[in-house]
Amino acid sequence: MSVQRFVGANNREVMRQVRVALGEDALILASRQVAEGVEILAMAEQDVAPMTGGAVASPAAKTTMPEAASPPAAGSPAMSVPSTPSVPPAASTRPSPAEETDFSALGSRLLSEMQGMRELLSRHPIQPVPEAADSAQARLRRCLLGAGFSQRLAAEVLAGLPPELAQAPQAAAMEWLERQLCARLPVPHSEFELLDGGGLIALIGPTGVGKTTTTGKLAAHYVMRHGGDGLALVSTDSYRVGAQEQLRIYAEILGVEMHALAEGDSLEALLAGLAHKRLVLVDTVGMSQRDQRLVEQVAQLRAGGQPVRLLLLLNAASQGETLAEVVETYGKAARAAGARLEDCVLTKQDEAARLGPLLDTVIRQGLRPHWVSCGQRVPEDLVPVEPRSLIRQGLAVGPGAADDTAPLMETPERSEHWSRNLLGQGRALAATLTTLAEQLPGFALLQQAWELSSLPVSVQSQRLSALCGAVPELDWDTVLWARQRPAPGCSWVMPDLVLAGRGLPLPLSRRSGMDLASHLAWVADSLGVRAHILSGIPDPGAWQWLEERELPWLAVAHANTRVRFRGERQTLAQLPKQPEPAHSHEGRYRGQPVQVELSRWPVTVKSSGEMLQAWGGELRALDSGLVLGRRYWLAPVYGEDDDSIALLCEQLRRDEVSVLTRQAWSQLDAAGLAGTDGELMRFLSASLASLACQLEQTQADWAMDVRAQLISLLGRRRSCNGRVLLDALVHLFTARDAIRQMGIFGTVAPG
Template sequence: MSVKRFLGANSREAMRQVRALLGDDALILANRPVEDGVEILAMADDTGDAMATSEPAAREAPPASRPAATAGSNGGLDWRAAHRASSGLMAQRAQPAVEAPPTRPAASVSTPQDFAALSQQLLGEMQEMREMLGQQDRAGPGPASDLRRRLLASGFGHELVAELLAALPSELAGTSLENQRAWLQRQLVARLAVASEPEALLDQGGVIALVGPTGVGKTTTTAKLAARYVMRHGPEQAVLVTTDAYRIGAQDQLRIYADLMGIEMHALEADRPLESLLPQLVDKHLVIVDTVGMSQRDRRLLEQIAHLRGDSRAVRLVLLLNAASQGETIDEVVTTYLQSARAVGGRLEDAILTKQDEAARLGGALDTLIRHGLTLHFVSHGQRVPEDLGLADAQALIREALEAGVPSPFADAQADDSHASASRGAPALLGQGRALGSIWEMLHAQVPGFATLADAWAISSLPPSLHSERLAPLHERVPASVSTLLWARSSTLQGEDWVLPHLAVDDEGRPAVQPFPEHRLMAGQCARMEWAETTLGVSAHLLPRLPDARARAWLQARSSGWLSQAQGNSRVLYRGERLPLAGLADEAQAIEPALIRSRGQAAKVMLSRLDVLSYGAGEASGDALCAWFAEVRGRDSGMMLTRRYALSPAWWSIESGREALLKQLYNDELPTLARQASRQLAGHGPLAIDSELRVFMATGIAALALHLEHAEDDWAMDVRAHLLRLQAGRRPRRAKSLLEGLIQVLDAREAIRHFSEQAGR
């Protein structure tokens, strides 16, 4: 009566496993999508037959007038109805039983105690099944609900919260709260733009105009910035300018600071354009302008921003934001100042956060900076000049913001995100843009060869006549951090007219996104392998077939390890007999198994090895080899997924051979993925893609999809979550799904680049 669990890449595969083990009459209790595909809970139908004899006793029928149901009667239908009723899947009122014709009495009748025992066992198993089904609900909404409450309590807005949680990886389900919050902090840090270089705002020089509402701390911040510059470069090349003629004592306050630092200072009337003074300051490296405070609702704001435009020198606007203000107020300030800057042809891209020490929650200010894409340079946290001005640290700011995530008496942090989760229009588009930028940066930083793939994608938008010429330099690039070369077969892929290029892989077996086409390399197997070791720095080779005796001797002389694929009917010499590898599996010695991912699901690899001799035409005596046997089974279902054979030199260590075989298994799906990508690219874009470029791009995308599926790092989990979010519906963690998302990302990036170029004309 046990409930069995089956896991397949899709419903058809899972049902095939059910039929193979339980037969066509199996009872399907439940099914659900999971990370690795589809999960089905089922039990054998013979349980219903075993329960048939208990039905009459359960209904308390008089034995003289109502004969017992025999095994194989319709009593099983009543048991299944009771089964569904106990699961809460039907009304409490049971359907009337269908009586069997009175052919012959049953051999034996179950007692009420037997039925009670069986019912108790059934209810116990149903409870276990419910707990299994409930794990998804507990693991799914749990992290999202906790993270939503924490974000809202920290002051972050519904729009950004919805954007973040939409990309919550399913891989985090069931992990610790610490891991979930670490993921959340990582997402916020990646979105908060801070200056790439310390002190860049001051070191680059130019004219900096500090703008913002009244009382935000512009004058004090002007003095702090000037003091930091003087400490690094001296007072000779700096000058202060104030346009604040409204506030009593404002100019005198700044003049005192200027005198203390030995800096030149100028005062302008509020209605006088800044350009009237700039020609006199052309010899100064840094000009800091302290402007009059202006409310975001003041109608004179547009006029004031217009006065800050410079013709002789560009003026860089820096918006000061009060961290202690409400999130709605800060958002209104940023929106209004951005609109005003655009209206007069200026640009507002930089910000300084003030009064951090007075803010109960930083979430509102950081949320606004993230959504509007402003770069944060400094954070002010006191009145001292210049001590209380520090460089913006994204990690520290986000950590402080989340630590304040306790319920606020002025906001309902428990409120559901029903109205904001479906944000549409510009906010949703901006969120997708931020996600795209995050994906792009992580792939550039973490995946060897990604820059080459991005450049190839850009070439595809050019006229086909230029493709070959522009692609040639990309073939000369060398990916970093690779240790092994995965050599492809020299024959064309099945159903295609092209040959799969070769790829380099790292120590973990993940491929670099840098294909090496066969026709671009020199002739001769040994010559190509020497090129790989000399140019790429690899020390091992994964070969599609057993190298000949000459190549094996060449590799051994260089102490270069290798492992070749083999077939079950490949023959070797074992104990003086010429035998196929498939017939030697039982003779092999088992070694430590391995856990991997195979074709989108968690798998366990059962490994064994056997010492044999090579057998080939023209060989006087065989070379000592190690035959490898690998059975890949589903980690949960135990079902056979694939079986592989391989050969390696006997002088190579067992551990090295094991690692090489696992690297080969990691990339087992590469030809299928490259074929899929090539077919998608065949009709891609308004212009036809040169066949060589298409193969280059298809192989690179396939390699990148495999790299992402196998990588277990935090950045890879984040990228997978973003890519799978682009797919319609819930998609499992599988290279095929990731490949489709990558094509969308590369397309979107190229479209944005074209739009930027056209807008700049």
């Protein structure tokens, strides 16, 4: 076995020499720059296999080669190479003669270290890394494409795959995928919202999509809910043979009024005569998306000035490209007529081999599906949309359905890439906001407070007071009382936080002229709060108020707080270590999982002479076992241990809120809210900080999804902690405002 030296003018030339001499599987041991160009030390792969003993002996091995001679090559195999001490550039440009000739010593050293590496690997074999094709992301991508979803939507959705699911089982990954698609499917709040709202509804769509049959089905559902007196049916289809007669038969069976519009008659006059009806359903003429008269038809529906709700029917059996063209063309026609196209009905579901192309179009175009038609029976085969069931049907691919999927590496055209990214970001943003509103009671209050920042400063404080005066009725149970002095570098005081079970905390500012006891009484009477986490030992008035009612409370204490234990004065940090912890608790602390081991001592506080329970907690990282810190608290002796433990765990979960609040204030300043009223800025900063902290702590599936989606909105992968989530939340709200402004400025007035 021998280590060979190769020298060439550049990397390409020297690598060619290595391949010719040692083959494609040669092992690169080291490389460096020399006067002649590039030098590489390499050996044939078959020469490595027989290595079993110590390093190869050589007379030259007694001569030590300078370690700066062989920095590791970028493409070298995983082996240990002697470290390279820093050498001034001038000293390393020209190797010494000894460095150029003594390769035997370097080979011996490298072979010795390779044997050590081999022995280590034999004791601790490396587990095989799953192939990329078997990762959850690859499986989900194949599933989406096989079901007929587009490349762009697949890329958008999978960009938010949580790291926790990177190698998850298929069932868990599919459950996550269903949640993401459901969140992007904008369904109505009520299954009968379309019919219960009344007004003028016009069914539009290409020929043969099922408008007349669907009109009859909708009419039947309305009659079953509200009776037939307030309903009228109108047909403008005088071209297709039997269309008006079919609708007339439906009207006679249901006992409702029906009007057939002949060619040349005025739809405006007819609709004016039906103004007293609660609901008017208009069955329009079927037109191809390429028919030039399409704009005229939509404009005719608005001729009388009466608001019309356009309901586009989409054929589930159509190709994805066709569906996208239909939606785009009808949407343009609606905008040209000064109307909006937002609602749709999915027809012919029973005739579709797969629903992926249809759902992909609906999601990417932002349409709201109300009903699904799955047969000819009236009204049984028209059912309200159930998102989870519809998505599951869309992902259930039958045999052979995935044979015609697009290539996995296909990318959209560069000319449209920016707009598609923007639309995808908008959908992800909307889905995240919807999930937060659904899962976090009180999130709507934060959204409403954010809207106040766009109002004149003179009215912001007054509007905020009105908002806080009408707080949602949640199970407010605890107040986290803040220190009433500005934090270092700040001119403002952190607000107090009222905590609810799973809702978003409510920031409150202290009322002027009221002591702590009065504030305790106020939150108890107005919000029903029963427990308190104080920033320090309560003053005598507050202490007496709490003790008279025997309410649970906890005071945050410092390690140097002096107490009396067993007749001796000492600090909390000097209290004797107990052999066994009074309680052990696992949780998260400032972005990492920890084990909290709690100790307890009966102590007396000098300031009051009252007996208290002192609690100490040692925070130890679960992954490394390192001690991250020690924390201390004081609690009343009349309280139950379970109450004190629950309060101190809650305080640990919120420990980062004050730091994040200062960070949020700074970021809001940079985001353009510098001129906002100070009280509103405190509310927004504390609310965003509390939300970031709560998202980081919550281990539910919805929180995992939101965390991944927020980080993906930042445009780059970052570790998940409170500070990163706060960055993403500020980005979420400012991006929402930007997209809203784009919608306003991008609207072109009709005509």
